[in-house]
Amino acid sequence: MTTPPLVYVVEDDASVMKGLARLLRAWSYDVRLCASAQEFLDGPGAGEADCIVLDVHMPGLSGLDLQHALHQRGATVPVVFVTGHGDAGTQLDALDHGAVAFLKKPFTDQELLAAVARALG
Amino acid sequence: MDETHTQTVEEGFLSAADRDDLLRTIGDKLPKAFFYRVLHEADGRMRFTYLSQRVVEVLGVPAEVLFAEPAVMLDLMVEADRQRFLMAMERALTETMTLDVVVRVRRFDGELRWCHIRSATRNIEAHRQVCEGVVLDVTDQKRVEDQLVESQTRNQAILSALPDLMFVMSRDGVYLDYHARDMTMLLVPPEQFIGRHMNDVLPADLAALLVPKLRKVCESGVMAVAEYSLDMPAGPSHFEARIVPCGPDRVLAIIRDTSEGKRAQHEAQHNRLELARASRMTMLGEIAVSLAHELNQPLAAILNNAQAAERLIATDRATLLDTREILGDIASDSQRAGQVIWRLRELLAQSVPERAPLSLNQLVHDVEPLLRSELLTRQTTWSVDLAEDLPDARGDRIQILQVLLNLVLNGMDAMNDLPPEERRLSIQTRQEDGTVRVSVRDTGVGIAPEHAAKLFEPFFTTKPSGLGMGLRICASIVTAHGGRIWADSSCGRGAVFHFTLPMAHPS
Numbered sequence: 351m352t353t354p355p356l357v358y359v360v361e362d363d364a365s366v367m368k369g370l371a372r373l374l375r376a377w378s379y380d381v382r383l384c385a386s387a388q389e390f391l392d393g394p395g396a397g398e399a400d401c402i403v404l405d406v407h408m409p410g411l412s413g414l415d416l417q418h419a420l421h422q423r424g425a426t427v428p429v430v431f432v433t434g435h436g437d438a439g440t441q442l443d444a445l446d447h448g449a450v451a452f453l454k455k456p457f458t459d460q461e462l463l464a465a466v467a468r469a470l471g
Numbered sequence: 472m473d474e475t476h477t478q479t480v481e482e483g484f485l486s487a488a489d490r491d492d493l494l495r496t497i498g499d500k501l502p503k504a505f506f507y508r509v510l511h512e513a514d515g516r517m518r519f520t521y522l523s524q525r526v527v528e529v530l531g532v533p534a535e536v537l538f539a540e541p542a543v544m545l546d547l548m549v550e551a552d553r554q555r556f557l558m559a560m561e562r563a564l565t566e567t568m569t570l571d572v573v574v575r576v577r578r579f580d581g582e583l584r585w586c587h588i589r590s591a592t593r594n595i596e597a598h599r600q601v602c603e604g605v606v607l608d609v610t611d612q613k614r615v616e617d618q619l620v621e622s623q624t625r626n627q628a629i630l631s632a633l634p635d636l637m638f639v640m641s642r643d644g645v646y647l648d649y650h651a652r653d654m655t656m657l658l659v660p661p662e663q664f665i666g667r668h669m670n671d672v673l674p675a676d677l678a679a680l681l682v683p684k685l686r687k688v689c690e691s692g693v694m695a696v697a698e699y700s701l702d703m704p705a706g707p708s709h710f711e712a713r714i715v716p717c718g719p720d721r722v723l724a725i726i727r728d729t730s731e732g733k734r735a736q737h738e739a740q741h742n743r744l745e746l747a748r749a750s751r752m753t754m755l756g757e758i759a760v761s762l763a764h765e766l767n768q769p770l771a772a773i774l775n776n777a778q779a780a781e782r783l784i785a786t787d788r789a790t791l792l793d794t795r796e797i798l799g800d801i802a803s804d805s806q807r808a809g810q811v812i813w814r815l816r817e818l819l820a821q822s823v824p825e826r827a828p829l830s831l832n833q834l835v836h837d838v839e840p841l842l843r844s845e846l847l848t849r850q851t852t853w854s855v856d857l858a859e860d861l862p863d864a865r866g867d868r869i870q871i872l873q874v875l876l877n878l879v880l881n882g883m884d885a886m887n888d889l890p891p892e893e894r895r896l897s898i899q900t901r902q903e904d905g906t907v908r909v910s911v912r913d914t915g916v917g918i919a920p921e922h923a924a925k926l927f928e929p930f931f932t933t934k935p936s937g938l939g940m941g942l943r944i945c946a947s948i949v950t951a952h953g954g955r956i957w958a959d960s961s962c963g964r965g966a967v968f969h970f971t972l973p974m975a976h977p978s
Contacts, residue, residue, distance in 0.1 A: 363768050363772075365768065365769060365772040365800065365803070365804050365807070366768050366771055366772045366775070368772065368776075368800060369771065369772035369773070369774070369775030369776045369779070369800070369804075370775055372775065372776055372779035372780075372797065373775045373776075373778055373779040373782070375779070376778075376779040376780075376782035376783050376786075376788075377782060407764070407844070407847040407848055408847065409847060409852075412850070432771075433764075434763070434764035434765075434766075434767035434768050434771065434844070435760060435761075435763075435764050435844075435848065437760070454767075455764075455767040455768065455770065455771035456767055456770040456771035456773070456774045456775075457771065457774070458774065458778065459774075459775070459778035459779075459781075459782070462775075
């Protein structure tokens with residue numbers, strides 16, 4: 351029996367975080383949660399995550415800040431961005447820096463699962 | 472007793488000499504009058520044979536002058552009146568009748584006097600006649616009459632120029648008299664209301680409003696004012712009635728048609744509301760993306776939760792506990808989305824402003840969900856410092872929410888050029904000097920001294936795309952609430968915008 355992939359959800363909105371976690375767990379992913387980018391950086395996530403589902407706008411460090419920080423650290427963990435804003439500039443910035451997908455809320459389970467699957471290779 | 476007196480006179484108790492003495496005494500004592508007797512000869516000459524003492528008081532000429540030269544009397548008369556007098560005298564002599572004429576006399580001292588000349592004509596022998604009578608100085612009476620006429624003329628002029636309706640009514644509400652510049656101003660023709668009670672003329676609710684006021688005005692002597700609407704033949708109109716006492720048990724009601732003023736007032740109020748609403752829409756447009764985000768968050772959570780539940784059920788892993796928890800979260804996220812929509816709707820709706828007790832602390836809480844996403848996007852730190860036990864203010868929730876939103880968005884705009892870690896916005900509420908104060912502080916560029924005085928003027932803006940109406944509308948709203956709005960700033964060190972509102976229940 352193989353270990354399920356570990357997906358980190360980094361999202362400041364508790365409701366959204368809970369919904370994402372439930373959905374991913376329903377599809378048998380191992381899910382860990384961080385309420386901020388800083389919390390992720392301070393924890394073991396960068397070393398152990400197979401994929402990050404990352405919110406763009408958060409208090410303190412934004413999702414893009416986290417993506418840059420991971421780059422600087424040389425971490426190659428794939429990122430799926432989720433956002434309620436979805437402006438084109440942010441999207442391009444995220445994709446240019448290697449994001450696997452940029453999902454606009456609200457998105458369906460199929461969109462999320464497809465993006466995560468792509469991230470996991 | 473009367474009978475005895477009458478009898479005494481009829482019996483001729485006085486002798487002819489006594490009677491003459493009596494008449495002379497009366498003639499000499501009459502104030503501003505004199506008796507005279509003048510003899511008209513057959514050849515047309517005339518001469519005074521008697522003049523009582525007061526002739527000098529009335530004409531300013533001693534009796535001796537007139538005895539010597541009777542024509543002086545005619546010379547004293549104003550030209551136009553002299554002709555009239557001569558014609559009247561001619562007729563009195565010809566027809567042996569009473570002379571009764573009023574003439575103006577210019578005395579030697581220049582004073583003009585009105586004299587009422589009244590005499591009887593008697594034939595004493597062929598072609599000789601005597602006129603005996605009295606000359607009364609009626610100048611004072613004439614002056615009063617003139618003043619009365621002048622006053623009446625003036626009153627008539629004022630009345631005819633006044634646009635108001637006037638009614639004289641008994642204290643019980645019966646119409647006694649009226650004045651109307653134009654009959655179309657009346658609800659019904661005069662014959663249908665004069666002498667009738669207000670209850671029989673006016674709609675019942677209006678009569679019920681006005682009748683007690685008439686009684687109160689009569690009792691207190693103090694003016695009462697009533698405003699009312701009435702369906703006139705030309706259409707619905709608005710009136711203001713001022714009711715004042717007018718003699719015993721009567722009142723005068725002055726009715727002014729205020730429809731035009733009311734219409735203008737409503738129109739101005741409507742325009743103000745429209746302007747405020749347009750400003751709210753512009754403001755919401757500026758944060759539309761953030762508002763969409765605020766709506767998308769709960770929608771995303773709902774969708775994710777629902778699809779997770781679907782998956783769990785499809786794979787037979789759904790426990791009752793999980794399902795109940797998921798449904799609970801879906802319900803609360805739906806409420807959250809609903810609240811965002813509800814707040815948007817109330818900000819966009821054109822509602823009639825109301826003055827109600829208003830918790831400004833709650834208002835700060837209410838504004839937060841609308842701005843949360845915008846604060847995140849603009850990487851602005853937000854803090855609140857709310858006074859405990861803050862008394863309610865009195866105001867319109869939506870309008871004050873608009874003011875608060877506007878000040879917060881302005882604060883964020885002022886910090887655009889700062890590094891994100893320096894962008895701090897704080898809101899404070901306090902009770903102060905019988906008012907409730909809200910202060911919005913930013914750490915932005917501050918207000919240049921030359922701009923400070925113009926902040927609340929229309930079309931003043933320092934933003935490249937601003938219209939300069941936001942703060943002007945805030946000031947208009949706060950002032951209309953009986954509050955005050957002002958700003959403090961040290962240039963380059965941020966600004967604080969404060970506004971106060973009166974307390975709902977002043978202590």
